[in-house]
Amino acid sequence: LPFRQLDFFNGIGGFTPDGREYVIQLPPGATTPAPWVNVLANPHFGTVISESGSAYTWALNAHQLRLTPWHNDPVTDPSGETLYIRDDETGRIWSPFPQPSIPANSANHTPPAPAVCRHGHGYTVFERTHDGIESETTIHVHHTAPLKFTTLRLRNTTDRPRRISTTAYVEWVLGEHRDPNAMHIVTRLDPQSGAIFAQNPFSLDFPEHIAFLHCSAPERTLTADRFEFIGRNGTLADPDALRHQTLSNRVGAALDPCAAILAPFTIPPHDEIHVTYILGAAPTEDQAREHLRRHAGLTGARQSLEEIWEFWQRQLGGIYVETPDPALNHLVNHWLLYQTLSSRLWGRTGYYQSGGAYGFRDQLQDSLAFLHECPWLTRQHLLTSAARQFTDGDVQHWWHPPVGRGVRTHITDDLLWLPYVTARYLHVTGDTGILDEPIPYLEARPLAPDEESNYDLPRTSDHIAPLYDHCVRAIRRATEKTGAHGLPLIGGGDWNDGMNRVGHQGRGESVWLAFFIRRVCLDFHPIAQDRGDHATAQHCATLADQLAHAADQHAWDGNWYRRAYFDDGTPLGSHQSPECQIDLLPQSWSVISDAPDTQRARTAMNSAHERLYDPQHQLTRLFTPPFHTAPWDPGYIKGYLPGVRENGAQYTHAAVWFAIATALQRDTPNAWKLAHALNPIHHTTTPDALQTYQREPYVIAADIYTAPGHQGQGGWSWYTGAAAWLYQYYVEHLLGIRLRVNQLTITPLLPPDWKDLNITYRYRNTFYHIHLTVHGPRTWNPRRVLVNGIEQPDKTIHLTDDGHPRQVHIQLG
Numbered sequence: 008l009p010f011r012q013l014d015f016f017n018g019i020g021g022f023t024p025d026g027r028e029y030v031i032q033l034p035p036g037a038t039t040p041a042p043w044v045n046v047l048a049n050p051h052f053g054t055v056i057s058e059s060g061s062a063y064t065w066a067l068n069a070h071q072l073r074l075t076p077w078h079n080d081p082v083t084d085p086s087g088e089t090l091y092i093r094d095d096e097t098g099r100i101w102s103p104f105p106q107p108s109i110p111a112n113s114a115n116h117t118p119p120a121p122a123v124c125r126h127g128h129g130y131t132v133f134e135r136t137h138d139g140i141e142s143e144t145t146i147h148v149h150h151t152a153p154l155k156f157t158t159l160r161l162r163n164t165t166d167r168p169r170r171i172s173t174t175a176y177v178e179w180v181l182g183e184h185r186d187p188n189a190m191h192i193v194t195r196l197d198p199q200s201g202a203i204f205a206q207n208p209f210s211l212d213f214p215e216h217i218a219f220l221h222c223s224a225p226e227r228t229l230t231a232d233r234f235e236f237i238g239r240n241g242t243l244a245d246p247d248a249l250r251h252q253t254l255s256n257r258v259g260a261a262l263d264p265c266a267a268i269l270a271p272f273t274i275p276p277h278d279e280i281h282v283t284y285i286l287g288a289a290p291t292e293d294q295a296r297e298h299l300r301r302h303a304g305l306t307g308a309r310q311s312l313e314e315i316w317e318f319w320q321r322q323l324g325g326i327y328v329e330t331p332d333p334a335l336n337h338l339v340n341h342w343l344l345y346q347t348l349s350s351r352l353w354g355r356t357g358y359y360q361s362g363g364a365y366g367f368r369d370q371l372q373d374s375l376a377f378l379h380e381c382p383w384l385t386r387q388h389l390l391t392s393a394a395r396q397f398t399d400g401d402v403q404h405w406w407h408p409p410v411g412r413g414v415r416t417h418i419t420d421d422l423l424w425l426p427y428v429t430a431r432y433l434h435v436t437g438d439t440g441i442l443d444e445p446i447p448y449l450e451a452r453p454l455a456p457d458e459e460s461n462y463d464l465p466r467t468s469d470h471i472a473p474l475y476d477h478c479v480r481a482i483r484r485a486t487e488k489t490g491a492h493g494l495p496l497i498g499g500g501d502w503n504d505g506m507n508r509v510g511h512q513g514r515g516e517s518v519w520l521a522f523f524i525r526r527v528c529l530d531f532h533p534i535a536q537d538r539g540d541h542a543t544a545q546h547c548a549t550l551a552d553q554l555a556h557a558a559d560q561h562a563w564d565g566n567w568y569r570r571a572y573f574d575d576g577t578p579l580g581s582h583q584s585p586e587c588q589i590d591l592l593p594q595s596w597s598v599i600s601d602a603p604d605t606q607r608a609r610t611a612m613n614s615a616h617e618r619l620y621d622p623q624h625q626l627t628r629l630f631t632p633p634f635h636t637a638p639w640d641p642g643y644i645k646g647y648l649p650g651v652r653e654n655g656a657q658y659t660h661a662a663v664w665f666a667i668a669t670a671l672q673r674d675t676p677n678a679w680k681l682a683h684a685l686n687p688i689h690h691t692t693t694p695d696a697l698q699t700y701q702r703e704p705y706v707i708a709a710d711i712y713t714a715p716g717h718q719g720q721g722g723w724s725w726y727t728g729a730a731a732w733l734y735q736y737y738v739e740h741l742l743g744i745r746l747r748v749n750q751l752t753i754t755p756l757l758p759p760d761w762k763d764l765n766i767t768y769r770y771r772n773t774f775y776h777i778h779l780t781v782h783g784p785r786t787w788n789p790r791r792v793l794v795n796g797i798e799q800p801d802k803t804i805h806l807t808d809d810g811h812p813r814q815v816h817i818q819l820g
Contacts, residue, residue, distance in 0.1 A: 008032045008121045014333060015704065018694040022705070026337035028127045029705040031058045033105055035119035040701035041081045045126040046346075046725055047146070048354035052153035052288065055358055056131050056146060058124040060104020061086035064177075066153050066216070066288035069356035070363025071407055073180045074218045074288055077361045086243070087178035087185075088286070090157065092142060093249055095170040095271060100249050103135050103142040103159060107244040115245065126705070128319035128345050130312065139165035140274075149311045150318045152298055154287040156308045161272070162279035172271040174249060175284040177220055178233060179264040181207035192264040194231035196256070197292070200299045202285075203231055203258065203266040204292065212410050216288060217295045223283040223304050224270030228254040233263035283308040319345070325380030326738060329765040334688040335737060337705070343734040346706045347376050350725045352384070357725030364405040364413065367392060368502075369728055371424040376731035378435045379738070379746060380769075385432050390444055392425060393477040398448045398468055400484025404460070415451060416460040417499030418507075419520060423485050423527050426478035430530035437748035442475040442538070456513060459499055475534075479543050482531065486524060486550055490516035490572065493557035495524055497571055502592065503629075505644025505653045512574040518562040519570065521554040522596035528554075529601065555603050558593075563607060567614040568593035570630070573639070580630065585637040589618050590630040591661050598668035612668060616677060619665075624719040625684035626657040626711045627665055633713075650714030652722060657711040659685065659729035663736050670740040670756055673787065679758050682741060685733055690719070707733055742766070743787060751804040753777065753817055757786040771808040775815055783820025790818040 013021025013030055019039055020031040031043060042057035054064040055077075061084045063077045076087035089107060093100045093115075100115040102108075105122040109115055123134040130147035141162040148155050163169045182188035191209040196202075202221035208214050230236055230248065235255055238247025248254055254269050272280045283305055289295035302311060327340050351373045355362050371392050374385040395403045395413070402422045406413025433439060451465035472480075490496055497510035497517035509515045528547035535544035562569045570580025570590035580590040594611040602608050619628045633655025634645040647654035666681040683689055690711075691697045691704035702708045702721030707730045710722035738744050743755035744766065751768065766777040782790060792799040793816045799805070804815055 008034065008123065014337070015688050015692055017691050017697045017704070019697065020704065022337055026333075026341045028125045029703075031124040031126070033058070033122045033124070035121055036108075038105070040698055041721075042084050042358055043124075043126070043703045044358045044725065045131045046350040046354050046357060047129055047131065047148040047155070048349045049148055049150055049152075050353050052155075053148055053349070053354045053356070054146070054155050055354075055356060057084055057358065058126075059084050059086075059106040060089065060102065060133065061106060062088045062146075063361075064088065064155055064286055065356070065361075065363070066218070067213070067409055068363040068407055069354055069361050071183060071410075072210075072213050072216065072288070073183065073361070074286065075177050076180055076185050079359060079361070081358070087180070089176050089243055090144065090159065090284075091174040091176070091246070091249060092137070092140065092159075092161070093172045093174070094138065094140075095172050095252070098250070099138065100245075101137045103133050103144040107242075110245055113245045115249065128323065128341065129315040129349075136164075139163065140169065140171060145312065147312050147315050149302065150315055152287070152302060152311075153289060154285055154298060154302055154311070156283055156285055156311060158281060158283045158305070158308045158312070160279055160281050161274060163274040163276055166276050168276060169274045170271065171274055171280075172269055173224075173282055174267060174269040175220065175222065176236065176243070176246070176267040177265060177286060179205045179218060179266065181205060181213070181216070181218055182210055189264055193260045194258045194262065194264055194266065196229070196258050197296065200296050200303070201227075202295070202299060203229055203268070204295065205231070205264060205266065216290055217292055218288045219286070219295050219299070220266040220268060221285040221287075221299055221303055222268040222270050223308070224272070227268050227270045229256055229258075229266070229268045230254040231258040231262055231264060231266055233265040236265060236267050281305050322348070322381065325769045326744065327767040328742060330742075331761050331764065334686050335682070337688065338686060339734065339737050339742075342705050343707070343730050343737075344376060344380065346725060346730040347373050347734065348384075350706075351728065351730065352388070355726075357723060359723030360726045362405075362726070364407045365391070365395075366405045367395060367402045367421045368424045369405075371428045372728050373731040375428060375431055376734045378432065379744070382432065382436050382438075385428070386436075386438065386441055389425070389429055389432060389441065389474065390446060393446045393474050394449075394467075396422065396425070396448055396477055396481065397465070398450060398470055399453060400480040402481070403449070403465070410464065412462065412464045414460050414462050415454055415465075417454060418501070418504065419485060419496060419498040419517065420501045420523060422481040423524065425481050426531045427527045429474065429478050430527070430534060433534060434530075435746050435748070439537075442534070443473045445471045445473055446477060447471045448477075459507070459511070475538060478531065479535075479540070482527065482543070482547070486546075489557075490514055491576065492516055492561035492572060493553065494518060494561065494572070495520045495554070500642065501571075503644065503653055505642050505647070506571065507642035508640050509571050509573055509579060509642060511642075514574040516572040517570075518558060518568055518580070519590075519592040519596055521558050521562070522593060522600040522602065525551045525554045525602070526596070526600040555600075558597070558602065559604055559607065562593065567611040568597055568607075577639070579641065586632050586634050587630045587641070587655075588632065589614060591615055591619055591627065591665050592629075595661070595664045595668040598671050599664065609672065612672065612674075615665060616669075620681075621713065621718075624711070624713070625690065626713065626719065627662040627681070627684070628655055628713055629653060629658040629661050631655055648714055650717070651712055652710045656713050656722065659707060659709055659711070659727060660732060663729055663732040667732070667736050667740050670736070673756060675756055675758065678741065678756055682737065685736075687721070690721070706730065744768070749806040751775070751806055752789075752802070753779065753804075754787040754789060755779070755819065757781060757819070759784065770806040772810055773806070773808045774812045775804060775806070776812060777804075777815040777817060779817045779819055781819050786819040788820060790820065792817050
């Protein structure tokens with residue numbers, strides 16, 4: 008493997024110095040500890056690809072319309088898509104990817120070779136050399152069209168001509184799972200485009216949809232028969248069809264459906280060829296042909312790749328920081344927003360979860376990360392989410408686009424994220440016009456009190472109301488009932504869905520929800536006042552005070568706040584509890600909600616630092632001890648092993664909230680200790696640490712285990728709301744970058760050894776180059792702010808979008 012200068016190299020991979028790529032270098036036969044993937048997506052199409060070359064692809068919905076299989080097998084990392092290179096003179100076969108590896112006992116075996124995988128923003132590149140043939144394979148998804156490009160460059164490094172063929176292979180799913188859909192899939196060769204078309208006319212929601220595979224080579228043969236391709240009892244590691252010079256061109260119905268296209272080439276000495284395969288989908292045949300007409304071929308692939316480079320550079324270029332912490336720089340400048348947009352908002356999938364659905368609370372929170380760079384994404388998703396609210400005020404817990412089937416539940420926090428995110432959006436943008444956007448409600452039969460959930464397709468109501476009314480209806484619905492302690496009912500679960508039986512009889516209460524509702528009411532109160540809605544403003548003010556009082560009167564346990572009360576009044580999260588004695592959420596949100604008793608909040612946070620933070624493994628438990636043997640039933644959370652996921656592991660989403668609360672208290676040492684612990688780069692800096700953590704160093708994992716024997720091991724990665732919150736933590740709470748309409752303030756909380764840093768801030772189309780210098784310990788207190796040398800008396804940067812860059816100097820402390 009050639010030497011590369013990489014940041015934070017751990018023996019397997021590292022970042023390029025600019026942080027834009029993560030480069031994985033694999034000696035022959037080596038693997039990463041777990042699949043290290045990239046999620047390549049646009050709003051309606053995407054693929055997940057690992058460092059081994061394993062991939063799955065979807066259109067419209069990563070769960071409902073998978074084009075190829077999703078396996079969720081991190082041990083063997085199988086794939087329903089692959090690519091082969093064959094030496095047509097010797098018959099030897101290999102892949103430009105590390106997998107599949109041709110068995111040693113095969114007549115077509117080629118000794119394994121080193122491989123390099125480069126994950127970038129919107130693309131992944133594989134580099135490999137076999138027997139004098141150098142290959143570079145670039146995979147990307149078009150930034151708007153439902154197309155996945157795989158472009159293969161083959162260079163002959165020998166002194167003689169080489170006869171080489173390439174073969175792309177995919178197994179069709181065209182639904183959720185392959186087994187129930189394969190028998191219905193019909194394939195055909197489209198004479199106009201030369202692509203293999205596949206259709207599942209028995210699909211419930213997508214019977215007209217066409218999936219297709221296309222090759223740019225003028226000479227090619229193909230098959231849509233998987234049995235022909237792999238052979239009887241065969242595997243993709245040694246396909247039978249590649250023992251033959253050509254494929255049969257068989258397509259039709261009643262086959263084991265796949266698509267394989269073989270293209271032969273002759274490569275002169277020290278010359279190279281290029282070939283592009285396109286995997287895609289479209290609602291109709293005509294649209295499929297139009298996509299191929301516009302984008303097929305080598306020129307179309309290259310143009311699309313350049314557009315992807317430009318798109319992501321622009322998309323991630325709103326805030327660029329240069330601090331003394333390069334690990335923080337890499338995440339803030341490149342990877343956190345990329346993870347949030349490609350995996351959470353657009354793909355709604357990762358390697359370990361192929362959900363496809365929008366979670367009402369989930370993507371609303373994710374959208375907060377875009378308020379600086381692209382607030383229109385937040386605006387768009389607010390309106391999308393409001394349209395999933397029922398006339399009664401509750402909402403779909405999650406729903407599958409584009410049809411809208413989803414789950415109605417008794418979970419009590421979902422609906423409140425609508426007014427919470429609306430208030431945050433208004434504070435940053437000043438876009439009060441969004442409150443008047445008309446949005447319809449949904450209608451469906453209500454849930455029975457003892458009914459946990461109902462999966463259905465609701466109808467769109469004729470009742471249309473502005474977004475403001477949707478928000479008010481959510482607040483009114485969420486606060487119409489309280490329990491015996493004056494705390495809000497937990498219902499079928501609050502933020503922690505796994506506590507779904509704490510209040511399933513309708514009497515259990517949530518302490519965390521009390522603090523969250525208080526925060527929502529405090530933020531929404533001025534909005535109601537500005538609208539002249541004095542009744543709602545008074546309701547919010549009164550409720551905020553009542554809930555704070557109830558939490559202090561009935562939820563204080565002596566050194567921290569309790570988590571909840573069961574239906575029978577038994578406290579959860581108390582020092583007397585046999586399990587879950589202290590929970591992270593109410594301690595954090597006592598600070599975030601600006602609870603009046605600040606001394607209790609500080610004591611609660613100190614208790615959380617002492618009892619929940621693990622300095623050895625650099626993680627923060629959600630609660631301790633985990634649920635295990637105690638004779639109570641908090642819900643399905645107890646089905647997880649102790650120390651796994653929500654059951655006492657680090658649930659990173661909550662750990663970031665804890666860090667935010669720490670920063671709000673201006674506890675600089677602990678805030679930066681947590682910032683370091685939350686950064687996955689610091690869990691993978693050495694080979695030993697890498698073998699413990701196992702997950703990707705460049706994206707956030709949803710959880711980190713505390714189970715014995717697995718302490719410090721990452722859980723599922725990519726698909727987690729922690730990425731959006733960690734971005735906000737780094738940018739707003741540590742670096743102190745806060746925007747209010749067109750006024751930018753920077754009040755950072757910096758480590759004592761930092762003397763200066765640079766921030767480039769883009770306001771629409773105008774760049775502000777900001778240099779900060781430290782002159783005292785209270786770094787959140789700017790002494791002077793100068794814009795183009797002119798002192799700003801209010802210590803605020805007044806933003807103007809005129810295209811002329813500004814130089815800003817800020818003295819801190």
